[in-house]
Amino acid sequence: MNGKLPKVISPIKPDETQRKPKPAEAAVPARAMLEDDQVESSEKLGVFQRSFAVLEYVVRAGRPVTPADIAEHLDLPKPTVYRMIEQFEAQGLLHRRFSSKGIAIGPRLADFAFDILRSSVQYGPRRLILNALVSEIGETCNIGTLEGSEIVYFDRVEATHWPLRLHFHIGSRVPLYCTAIGKLFLAFLPERQRASMLSRLDLQPVTPHTITTLSGLEAEIDSIRREGLSVDREEYLLGVVCLAAPIFNARREITAGIAIQAPAARMPSTDAYRHRGALLVAARALGESFTFD
CATH class of the missing domain: 3.30.450.40 (GAF domain)
Structure with missing residues (x-):
């Protein structure tokens, strides 16, 4: 020994392509993918149902209604109602009267x-x-x-x-x-x-x-x-x-x-x-x- 510390040789690392996947990186089972699709479809259906419910309420009211009326009647969050109204206005399905906050059916x-x-x-x-x-x-x-x-x-x-x-x-x-x-x-x-x-x-x-x-x-x-x-x-x-x-x-x-x-x-x-x-x-x-x- 000449007083120098021996050189430590690091163990050989396995090839990255050969590395076993961690549990979190494992392939998603087909059943889980199907369940995710069902959840997504359910969410889409929920959006459609809420949209239709808003339009139906405005039509059946027979008078201009406020976003607060819609939110209270349908038990929806006010921000959600405001976003839906803005989208319906852009499409001409609903109309906001300038003289009031009332929402009525659009052309x-x-x-x-x-x-x-x-x-x-x-x-x-x-x-x-x-x-x-x-x-x-x-x-x-x-x-x-x-x-x-x-x-x-x-x-x-x-x-x-x-x-x-x-x-x-x-x-x-x-x-x-x-x-x-x-x-x-x-x-x-x-x-x-x-x-x-x-x-x-x-x-x-x-x-x-x-x-x-x-x-x-x-x-x-x-x-x-x-x-x-x-x-x-x-x-x-x-x-x-x-x-x-x-x-x-x-x-x-x-x-x-x-x-x-x-x-x-x-x-x-x-x-x-x-x-x-x-x-x-x-x-x-x-x-x-x-x-x-």
């Missing part, structure tokens, strides 16, 4: 709803009800509902013997204050909603028979609530008279209206009520067919 969601109604009416039992009414009374009939501050027709059946064809079609929009279905909604909507709509109406004369004063329109609304029917006495189109009945859901809320449309020469306004019975039967059958709860 895309409204269009989707009307597409569903048009499709279900045209290809379901509702079209049979409408056809039967037209065959019985021999006059053209429309079904319309409220969108914003207008009535939108989502179904129409023409009487075959009409010598004059009016330029109405599915998707046509007409005013509230001078049409039979429009006045129905003013009569049967909740008082607060009706007052809000009346305050925004511009009662311009469309024909010499149009009601152009608020007092006159309120008197007409009271009469419609008593009678259960609404008459358009050439208020929107000269020479055309309409008789309309409300279509209620199971909660007795007006969801649509059905109207008979005829020339004044064949159905003068003083004689329109002769179709009362047939119209009310059709309106009741349509309300049952919509199955709104």
